[in-house]
Amino acid sequence: MANKIVSEKNKPARKKLRDNEYYNPKTKRYEYHYTDCLGKKRVISSYRLEETDQLPKGKKSSKSLREKEAELTAQLDNSIDIDGAKLTLLEVMDRYLQFLYNRKKLAHNTKVGYNVTVNTLKQYKLGYMEIGKIKPEHCEDWLVDMKKKYRGSSIQTQISLIKRVFEYAIDRDYVIKNPFRGITTDRSDSKNMEAISVEDMNRFLEFCSKDTNSAHCYDMIYVLFWTGLRASELCGLTLDNIDMSNRLIKVEKQLQCINHTHVVLPTKTAKGYRTIPMTDGVYECFERILKNRYLKGDIEPVCYDERGNAYEGFVFLATRSRKTIVRSHVEEYLANCIKRFNNANSDNPIRKFEPHICRHSFATNFQYLPPKTLQYILGHSKISTTMDNYVDVKPSSEQLLQINVVAKQLICN
The missing domain is CATH 1.10.443.10 (Intergrase catalytic core)
Structure with a gap:
């Protein structure tokens, strides 16, 4: 009860908080306390409660607490592994490749091709994004940048591996959908083959x-x-x-x-x-x-x-x-x-x-x-x-x- 009283006392005027929502006067951030699907207690926070709230001067823009809650609810409803969702695409790709190598023996050239994709992905922001935050628009931006440097067949080969990585992530409840599902490109250099x-x-x-x-x-x-x-x-x-x-x-x-x-x-x-x-x-x-x-x-x-x-x-x-x-x-x-x-x-x-x-x-x-x-x-x-x-x-x-x-x-x- 004491925590609730303190929160009520220090919350900003005219802000009605929902269950498990608090205002932290020390950090001046709104907080939402919850328990994930594994029974672990967690907290998310933001300087803004609603999307329409004004951001405090000098603070970096981010989603409001209610927006984060909506995304979180969708994850919890689908039993998403919160820790898995925070892994970067490169980290999940590494897990997938280790799983693949342990399951069956792959040809040397196949492994070389996979390493090319890993090293290429290291050059792009997409590789370092949390897999749970990657949207189709991020994938499309990546594709636009790739077309400036690489041939169509090379890009399509990398898309194929990344799609499988996301399917691996779905099977392990890291994400709900595969943002790469609709991503493809023409093999513009096929004439050379x-x-x-x-x-x-x-x-x-x-x-x-x-x-x-x-x-x-x-x-x-x-x-x-x-x-x-x-x-x-x-x-x-x-x-x-x-x-x-x-x-x-x-x-x-x-x-x-x-x-x-x-x-x-x-x-x-x-x-x-x-x-x-x-x-x-x-x-x-x-x-x-x-x-x-x-x-x-x-x-x-x-x-x-x-x-x-x-x-x-x-x-x-x-x-x-x-x-x-x-x-x-x-x-x-x-x-x-x-x-x-x-x-x-x-x-x-x-x-x-x-x-x-x-x-x-x-x-x-x-x-x-x-x-x-x-x-x-x-x-x-x-x-x-x-x-x-x-x-x-x-x-x-x-x-x-x-x-x-x-x-x-x-x-x-």
Whole structure:
């Protein structure tokens, strides 16, 4: 009773306080006392009781006590974890990623992608906001700023992770709704992921086969274009993976660079373990590769997996050092060859592309294979990944030829 009497005595004139509302004469703030869903006693406060009240001179603007009470009531009615709601987006993301890593083993590149999102979010105010205070308008402002610096596909990848973080927060009663639910962006740079045309591919490969400085890369680039291998899978091939008798390539591992060390890792997914048939051209490339393979000082490079198992006999080695190569080396070799080609064909250059586009080109060029066969060769877990993300529509001229071929076959039958 004493507290209530003191509060009544010191409350400002003409301010009628509700149950559990008090005026603190020492801080000159209005207070609301409550018990959260975990039974913990808490207090929220403000210099203003109502939204229309005047803010004391020199004080920083904030929500009135009644506004805070309304938000709090909504949280309590939905059993929101008040402490969880006060965590920043980056803190919740860290919890989510730890949960994810403990639940299942993720590919190295997947973890790298998640770290990119974390480091990018650290550059924005959104990452340091309490997750319970993030509204759709904050997310939209973040998206506007992101579009000034990053490509559409990169932004969409980060949006995907942040959405899952909020769903994680909802499951744990940190928030009621997902403010990122309606946030999306177009993949404005998707054109860069289109396959290289057959004409440009053949022009480029022919140049590499004849150019003095590019010839050493020809077989490697040809294999990328005509097998659909990921660059890391190509780097992970060892001599025992090449079955020349049956013209097959066994894909069972990849070679990645982790903390400046070349590490043997499992394939990206379980479906990545597969056997790829060689075309005649790929077979001829491997004949040359194996015939011309040599070691510097007869020392076989050795790489280890995460359990300490040793691997040697890698098919593709660096041109000069004869050490193992990883994707960054393949990217460098390819970029140099493209540069030489464009210097020699300034009137009809080709666009710059990365090794993964060779994989897209393979998928597009071989789209007439049975879909499940193409899915298997590419090592995709879902057919939708193959058909929606990798196979581009052929030009109208090629569609015309193909539809007539099929039509003639049907007439003959």
